[in-house]
Amino acid sequence: MKRRGVTVLAGFVLAVLLVAGISLARVPYVVMSAGPTVNTLTAVDADGDECTVGAKGCQEVIQIAKTSTSDSDGQLRLVTVNVQSRTGLLDVIKGWFSDEQAVVPYEFVYPPDRTKDQVEQQNQEDFKESQTSAETAALRKLGYPVRVSVGEVTAGGASDGKLKKGDVIESVDGTKIESPSQLVELIKAKPVGTVLKFQVTRDGKAEAVEVATKPASATDQTPRINIEVATVQPHPFDLSIKLDDIGGPSAGLMFALGIMDKLTPEDLTGGKIIAGTGTIDDAGNVGPIGGVPQKLYGAKKAGAKVFLTPADNCAEAKANALDGLPLIKVATLDDALNALATLRAGGQPPTC
Template sequence: MFVAVLTWQSLSVRVPYVALGPGPTVDTLGSVQTDEGEQPIITASEQYRTQSAGKLQLVTVRVYSEVELARAIFYWLSDEYAVVPRELIYPEDQTEEQIAQKQTEQWTQSQSSAETAALRVLGQPVRVVVTQITPGSAAEGVLKPGDVIVAVDGKPVTSAQNLAAQIAAKAPGAERELTVTRDGKEEKLKVKPGDGGQGNAFLGVSLEQKQDNPYDVRINTKGLDIGGPSAGLMFALGIIDRVDATDLTGGLNIAGTGEIDDDGNVGPIGGVAEKVIAARDNGATVFLTPSSNCPAAKSNVPDGLTLVKVNTLDDALNALKALREGRTPELC
């Protein structure tokens, strides 16, 4: 009896680990239940709005934050869960409120970048507009508020992030040619970006991104208890599908994941081994996978789920087109 009690107590002790398991999936082409009733997740003005036969599901990971030894052993032995040190999910130098706030900020940014990337595909380019000049910077006397920076050394500027990367690609002091639109006229200007610190070149301007949204597309996430950046790719595809006359899904149940930036680059995310299980459990047959996540996804991919490798939003669109045409896209 004494041994049994000790065994039970030892197995009931909480361990400094958390478990990650398959979480809920959400069809970005579907609806969500809110306090105001059921509402579409992605909307567009009626004149552009289309319907599709399939699904574009974002997938999530469920975190089990309080884990006893017995349950940790169960999770460890299961193919559907991962057990990781608690500090990887809840860093000791951050409060739970700080972690939640970061997750919320990433969630909001993922929607903004998804909209930007999707609208570009739909024919609405980003305009990078100068709003302010830093006194004493290289831009002073060269650029003016209201200038739209179109290109650097002849290479198109597609976003504020892209502009910063192009400027930083050469050492401070190197002469650069900026193509700008000023008062409706195109001009070419010479500038030598200064040192912004740590040897990185910078112009010394504040910027604003502007982009037309004639379709009035909106993402409504009320009622979704989700955080983090990994829904970006599926939101972008959902926006395009909502407006484009083509049914991107081809009637398939497609799931996927991946952080996205304003230029449509798709980055890796965490928990992909659990997300492929969530996708399978919710009927998906295709999983759009950031290329860096392919090894982890392949190690745990369930039967009947095809892993498609993507690096960009264009890759995902091309893969979906291949599937609709009966061709095989690039796989993990």
């Protein structure tokens, strides 16, 4: 081989090795892109792919038993973000030039004081909590309020032999009890030794119970009834959410809407594909989330006609808006329900 040919070949090999080295070299960034979207009104298999109810390994995302449920002609899709945590320089460069991706420092997603496994575990816990809050908010809207109950009774305390674990506290001295904090304030409002009249539901039956308060301690005269307080939300059906491999709290709003769609005769979607995101608390307040630009792309690819956007994310969403995907502004579950009703009527709900 001639000297020139050897030189060209060597240069080519070096170039390949250089590119390979750049590709394999790890950099302290993660690349975020649109993740899977899931219709909360349908069923998924073990891999999270949508499937037909009755097929092997296929289960509904929102499972409701012991009551009738309704079907929908549309979809209520939650959206996710995919995080590529192992990245090379080429991945990052590609992400920088992509409208659909975002490049952020590794520690932005995985703080240095926590391991990757710890972060992912927290995301799973947040996801489960979002499901619980979605259930609470939806059931409250459907007429099943949160109620205060007795968790544990302290042996030898004021309530020992009077209140029982599982009692639902309906009222104290004629005042309806709607929250644990309200119960505490009613107890503290009267002197130690005051006899309080409790109306409770015990094993499905109404009971009247009298409890004389005791001091917190020998040196603390704060009135106490010596119970642990819990909350319950009685409803005459079974409800659960089954969806794995998704983390974070941002699916709360769409889960709440999915529950309400199944438990009410009206099709909330109006036959449309509705996408959205947002945390939700027990009172139905919708909170902001991360990854809005990527979630918009995921919604658009899924065929969504509108995107339910947390009010606090509106500025970011508008800056990354996509043609043909209106951004519907929502701050509460009621806002979302009103917006969907307006859409079904052919109107235009408030936008970002």
